[in-house]
Amino acid sequence: MAGSILITGANGSLAIPAVEHLLRNYPDHTALLTVRDPSDTDPNTNKLRQVISRYPGARAFIYKLDLTSLSDTHQFANRLSQDIKTEKTSPLKSILCNACYWDLVADSELTEDGYDKTFQTNHISHVALVLGLLDRFAPDGGRIVLFSSEAHSPGRAILEKIPPAIPDDLDLLIKPTVHADKGAAGFHRYGNSKLVITSWTHAFNRYLEKNPSLQNITAVAYNPGGLVDSRIFDKNTSLALSLLVRYIVQPLLPLMRYANPQMRLGAESAVDAIELALDHVYPGERGYFELLQKDESSPESRDEVKQERLWVKSAEWAKINKENTALHSAFK
Template sequence: MAGTIILTGANSSLGTPAVEHLIQNYGDYTAILTVRDASDADVNTNRLRQVISQYPRAKAYIYALDLSSLSATHAFTREIASEITNGRYPRLSAIICNAYYWNLVGDPELTADGFDKTMQVNHISHASLVLQLLGSFGIDGRIILLSSDSRWPGKNPMEKYPPSIPDDLSLLVRPDVDDDKQGRGYQRYATSKLAIVTWMYALNRYLQKDPNLNKVTTVAINPGNMVDSRALRSNTPISMHRMQTWVYKPLLPLLQLMTPTLRSAAPAGVDVIELAISPTYAGQQGFFTLLQKDESSPESNNEVKQESLWKQTLQWAQVTQENTALRTTFK
């Protein structure tokens, strides 16, 4: 029986076409779709509702979820786990961690939990969500984490300062402030994407050691650089808006000859759903670029850093043996 798919950031540039592909091609699945603002005042959520409304038989449900709040994230996981236990939703088949945050025009922002907002939304709260919902999977399942080429120093032309996992992990959640808002803002974003991949390797190790969860696998994907993404117009300098309008979008076919991973958001959304559901990718784990297995960065493959970040993430995310089904990490 088809299970439940959770997709965060479901009203995003990637998320909305992903939802439409899911409904069109995997209509037996139940979709739990999270957005920051589920109200009618949000134009992007209304666009998502319009897409869903075109398919009367769609089993798609929109939830408000603020990933910058651990209390909201924990409340969401408890609610979904309860709804799966009581039979309202089928057991999980996949979790797709797509929601993101960046700020290239301001100083680091601390959430109410005391963490850098970019790191909390992109990594910490997603880790909390995944770990608390492991017990709601069926016999097997897939976890898809959204990364990018930014996780590898020197891969993205926007990089001014390379991403890195420091020995002092507190710097990830309380970064220093300086005057270069765009450069440091992008570094915080890139570092969060590096953290996602680094943590993914540790998660797969612990899942494989757990006899009850060793058929749940995790993939981190670089879905490509999406030239039509709203991200380029959100918390970004006006120069990026202009580049999107006058360079990236009109010159995409030419630019793809030099950078094949440049693309629009719609095919990226399709790829993410295929990776999460298609039998072609059953049991896959590790790092992917688009739909091809790929290498991650050398730092993300450092097992000492993987373990250090794994243990610290448990603390940041407030995950204990009482709220996760993953037993091996607490032995």
């Protein structure tokens, strides 16, 4: 049996077709699929179940994981680690940190841990999950896919009004200032989370490369493009934006691609994400990818001083230290 593929936010717009691509084309792998609500009343989880049911011979399992809770995240990582250790589950081949959140209609909401919900869901909890599971990869390694966005780079995203930036006071990332324009502030929080993810990935790769037992694990910050059919436009978004995307952008997507090739459907990015995760594209490569092309991330994300500051602070936020990660050398 080939290794396991862990996907967070597995009932999302990109994830569901990604799961289908995985099960259809690579049935030897085990799919470990986390969702916030695994109940039968969640329509998106039921769509995920329908996909799984089409492949009766596949090994696919749905787990509950609430990324707005560090306690829940650490408990899940510990349970999965134990299952792999006792060979109930095959070792990891890849982790896709797909789960995502934004809120463009309200002020920042703090989680039970006291962090901005966008930032914790998109970044902090994924840091806890990934660093807690590093020693559960197969000996030949694997790949971790962290989801970036064009929003990490100032001036690129159409919805940007406040450019993303890493503040001198990093605690402003977990407790952002309030702005009168809630839409602008919400997208700023989202863009900042993607900038931090991208910057952190660069630091992460340096530490992996320095560790003899982990250097076969690679990390990529993947920009899947602007997914015009994403459910993210249906919730915590203004009615005007939702209608614009549904009735103008989606129908005119073939024409809009000429102006912006990044605009695409979730199913297209889903295939790319799985091929990246399985190391079929640019095998052994690390760093930032735009769609399936190796590229340079924004200048600020490549600032190594800022990368190191974010590395230290992210571990602190995620409650990671040398006692609960295999990357011992990266922590004092």
